[in-house]
Amino acid sequence: MDFDLSEEQRLLKESIDGLLTDSYDFEQRKKYMKEKGGWSQVVWGKLAEQGLLGLPFAEADGGFGGGGVETMIVMEALGKALVLEPYLATVVIGGGFLRHAGSDAQKAAHVPGIIDGSKTLAFAQLEKNSRYDLFDVSTTAKKKGDGWVIDGEKFVVLNGENAETLIVTARTKGDRRDKSGIGVFLVPANAKGVTKKSYPTQDGLHAADITFTGVEVGADAAIGNPEDGLALIERVVDEARVALCAEAVGLMDESLKTTVEYIKTRKQFGVAIGSFQSLQHRASDMFVAAEQARSMSMFATMANDFENARERSNAIAAAKVQIGKSLKFVGQQSIQLHGGIGMTMEAKIGHYFKRLTMIENSFGDTEYHQRRVADAGGLI
Amino acid sequence: MDLAFTKEEQAFREEVRSFFRDNVPPDTRRKLVEGRHLSKDEMVTWWRILNKKGWGVSHWPKQYGGTGWTSVQHYIFNEELQSYPAPQPLAFGVSMVGPVIYTFGNEEQKKKYLPRIANVDDWWCQGFSEPGSGSDLASLKTKAERKGDKWIINGQKTWTTLAQHADMIFCLCRTDPSAKKQMGISFIVFSMKSKGVTVRPIQTIDGGHEVNEVFFDDVEVPVENLIGEENKGWDYAKFLLGNERTGIARVGVSKERLRRIRDLAGKVESGGKPIIQDSAFREKLAACEIELKALELTQLRVVADEGKHGKGKPNPASSVLKIKGSEIQQTTTELLMEVIGPFAAPYDVHGDDGSNEAMDWTAQIAPSYFNNRKVSIYGGSNEIQRNIIAKAVLGL
Numbered sequence: 001m002d003f004d005l006s007e008e009q010r011l012l013k014e015s016i017d018g019l020l021t022d023s024y025d026f027e028q029r030k031k032y033m034k035e036k037g038g039w040s041q042v043v044w045g046k047l048a049e050q051g052l053l054g055l056p057f058a059e060a061d062g063g064f065g066g067g068g069v070e071t072m073i074v075m076e077a078l079g080k081a082l083v084l085e086p087y088l089a090t091v092v093i094g095g096g097f098l099r100h101a102g103s104d105a106q107k108a109a110h111v112p113g114i115i116d117g118s119k120t121l122a123f124a125q126l127e128k129n130s131r132y133d134l135f136d137v138s139t140t141a142k143k144k145g146d147g148w149v150i151d152g153e154k155f156v157v158l159n160g161e162n163a164e165t166l167i168v169t170a171r172t173k174g175d176r177r178d179k180s181g182i183g184v185f186l187v188p189a190n191a192k193g194v195t196k197k198s199y200p201t202q203d204g205l206h207a208a209d210i211t212f213t214g215v216e217v218g219a220d221a222a223i224g225n226p227e228d229g230l231a232l233i234e235r236v237v238d239e240a241r242v243a244l245c246a247e248a249v250g251l252m253d254e255s256l257k258t259t260v261e262y263i264k265t266r267k268q269f270g271v272a273i274g275s276f277q278s279l280q281h282r283a284s285d286m287f288v289a290a291e292q293a294r295s296m297s298m299f300a301t302m303a304n305d306f307e308n309a310r311e312r313s314n315a316i317a318a319a320k321v322q323i324g325k326s327l328k329f330v331g332q333q334s335i336q337l338h339g340g341i342g343m344t345m346e347a348k349i350g351h352y353f354k355r356l357t358m359i360e361n362s363f364g365d366t367e368y369h370q371r372r373v374a375d376a377g378g379l380i
Numbered sequence: 381m382d383l384a385f386t387k388e389e390q391a392f393r394e395e396v397r398s399f400f401r402d403n404v405p406p407d408t409r410r411k412l413v414e415g416r417h418l419s420k421d422e423m424v425t426w427w428r429i430l431n432k433k434g435w436g437v438s439h440w441p442k443q444y445g446g447t448g449w450t451s452v453q454h455y456i457f458n459e460e461l462q463s464y465p466a467p468q469p470l471a472f473g474v475s476m477v478g479p480v481i482y483t484f485g486n487e488e489q490k491k492k493y494l495p496r497i498a499n500v501d502d503w504w505c506q507g508f509s510e511p512g513s514g515s516d517l518a519s520l521k522t523k524a525e526r527k528g529d530k531w532i533i534n535g536q537k538t539w540t541t542l543a544q545h546a547d548m549i550f551c552l553c554r555t556d557p558s559a560k561k562q563m564g565i566s567f568i569v570f571s572m573k574s575k576g577v578t579v580r581p582i583q584t585i586d587g588g589h590e591v592n593e594v595f596f597d598d599v600e601v602p603v604e605n606l607i608g609e610e611n612k613g614w615d616y617a618k619f620l621l622g623n624e625r626t627g628i629a630r631v632g633v634s635k636e637r638l639r640r641i642r643d644l645a646g647k648v649e650s651g652g653k654p655i656i657q658d659s660a661f662r663e664k665l666a667a668c669e670i671e672l673k674a675l676e677l678t679q680l681r682v683v684a685d686e687g688k689h690g691k692g693k694p695n696p697a698s699s700v701l702k703i704k705g706s707e708i709q710q711t712t713t714e715l716l717m718e719v720i721g722p723f724a725a726p727y728d729v730h731g732d733d734g735s736n737e738a739m740d741w742t743a744q745i746a747p748s749y750f751n752n753r754k755v756s757i758y759g760g761s762n763e764i765q766r767n768i769i770a771k772a773v774l775g776l
Contacts, residue, residue, distance in 0.1 A: 001389065001452045002382045003684045009381065069381045260774050280770035287769050291700045295677035296670075302383035318670045374659065374666035379673050380638050 020081040048117030079250025086159035094121025096236035101224035122163035124154035141170035160208030161198035183226030293326035317369040324366030415748035462632020484608035507551030524553035567613035586747035629705030706755040
């Protein structure tokens with residue numbers, strides 16, 4: 001049991017914190033939002049230069065062999081700076097599928113581009129009626145010759161507007177809610193039959209609704225077993241949840257810090273409003289919520305390496321519940337303690353609140369995961 | 381960062397667990413599970429078993445009988461102790477006055493008191509709170525006046541836990557009335573059998589007798605019973621309250637109670653089926669378990685940090701422990717109430733010693749719920765904890 005960062009991990013944290021301090025203050029972020037695609041190629045290039053885009057990949061694949069703790073460090077830092085670039089979609093999720101189940105050829109085709117920053121990915125999973133159930137898949141992949149034909153609609157695909165490659169879940173067998181018969185496919189974004197409707201999301205990221213109409217891909221498009229991919233999808237989405245927990249911790253840290261600074265300086269009735277006990281206690285409760293979230297983010301990071309998939313998923317679900325509850329409290333109270341200024345687009349706090357809010361509803365909200373933990377027989 | 385327990389730590393957990401299995405008197409365990417109070421004999425018997433094993437004052441320095449365990453080992457020991465469950469060592473002796481004596485006392489005091497604390501030859505109680513000095517402890521008025529080779533003590537303490545069993549008291553007394561609040565207080569120990577000491581029971585809302593009022597009427601105490609320096613008592617009190625920060629979360633206690641809730645909820649029916657099959661109840665239970673897991677991790681972070689930086693420099697996260705720990709303990713007692721529903725009502729007029737076989741064990745569930753309201757009040761109320769976070773952590 002050791003909660004301290006190793007020397008390498010400490011250096012990693014310093015390096016990403018340093019990079020973001022230099023190139024990601026709130027004013028710079030506003031400029032990046034206006035760039036093509038809604039994020040900065042320059043910043044993405046810097047992340048690549050520092051090796052952060054290759055962090056979780058094996059050294060044999062050109063990466064740095066980083067584990068869960070390394071990803072946690074990066075995601076926390078990205079959260080703290082409210083980063084727009086598609087790290088989650090590309091490195092954590094896209095990279096996750098390739099790391100866990102990609103063939104040598106698939107890795108050779110995609111990993112170098114991820115690592116050098118020339119290529120981004122997007123995960124096309126959500127469907128109109130699937131909500132948070134990963135096995136609820138209506139999009140189909142039908143065998144044609146050696147390859148597959150994909151038909152269906154995917155929604156709110158993060159980075160779907162910009163990604164060169166889409167990772168698509170599609171049913172190869174069975175009915176909509178069957179747990180078997182689901183495959184995972186690599187689809188070039190410019191393949192014939194792919195149409196996109198792009199839009200910004202509430203938190204300033206970019207996403208797309210994507211329709212697949214008779215999209216033909218080769219046999220080599222399937223990642224892992226095309227008839228039994230649910231365990232792989234759950235594995236990678238669990239990693240995405242863990243990453244989101246860490247991002248939320250970073251966001252909460254910065255929200256709390258910003259709010260405490262604000263109530264120390266904002267004066268009413270001739271004194272700083274932070275001198276009022278009701279506000280002090282609220283801020284203390286925010287601290288408690290943020291610390292509980294940090295603990296569960298660490299727990300989730302640890303659980304990610306559990307060998308038993310059921311225990312892993314249960315622990316990560318529990319973490320997502322705690323993070324969901326904490327982020328709602330910290331987010332809402334950050335706005336409340338800022339008062340009117342917290343309601344404005346101009347102040348940075350609202351943007352943190354919005355990103356936190358969107359994280360709660362990503363890959364299962366608090367209610368969804370709480371039910372999962374309850375149905376799994378609890379956590380003690 | 382490595383969040384898993386090592387093989388050695390896991391083996392240690394096994395060792396501790398099997399010792400409890402083999403040595404905690406079954407009746408003692410049963411009473412704790414059912415939320416009953418233990419008799420003085422039952423507690424002392426167990427503590428002496430623990431002391432004989434060498435674990436009675438585990439966190440003391442080795443030279444005074446401690447174990448030299450790592451902070452993680454202490455954590456494991458406490459968790460196993462609480463969740464077995466077995467009675468925790470008497471905090472007033474082992475965790476409070478003991479460390480003050482071995483840190484600030486003279487050699488004679490160490491020789492005289494420490495072995496007796498370890499073996500519970502003396503039962504200690506704590507003379508801090510007064511009727512007018514609760515959260516504002518430094519406003520205390522109990523006086524000790526120096527007359528020749530004696531202190532003459534007059535005043536009143538309250539909320540004195542288990543003073544009815546006590547042989548000794550450690551007492552904050554005002555020794556310099558002209559000094560500012562915190563500056564004129566001394567830390568004096570004396571026998572509860574001294575002439576002029578009166579103990580009066582306070583019955584709490586659960587019907588139990590845990591706490592007392594203690595009156596001092598010209599109590600004569602030898603001058604050598606002053607611990608440390610005169611008028612430095614406030615420093616020792618702060619030191620004392622700063623110790624054992626991590627024990628206050630009582631994670632093991634809540635774990636044990638959650639297991640009991642799950643067990644009962646599988647037996648008690650609602651709507652023609654066990655309550656555990658009700659999804660709303662299950663989710664509530666899961667919510668509490670998740671909060672407890674987060675608290676456990678927070679506690680481990682604090683514990684690991686203590687190991688790294690030594691005592692006296694608490695991790696900011698440690699202030700979370702008291703607030704969340706007490707809230708979760710209270711939630712578990714609420715869930716127990718919810719499970720037994722209308723059977724919470726019967727009140728056992730024979731008290732909670734278990735002598736009345738006719739009374740079902742459920743009789744202790746409501747009292748335990750009532751009793752646990754105290755946990756967000758004692759040890760610095762949760763409101764005081766929030767003041768501490770605001771000031772010490774957030775700089776407000």
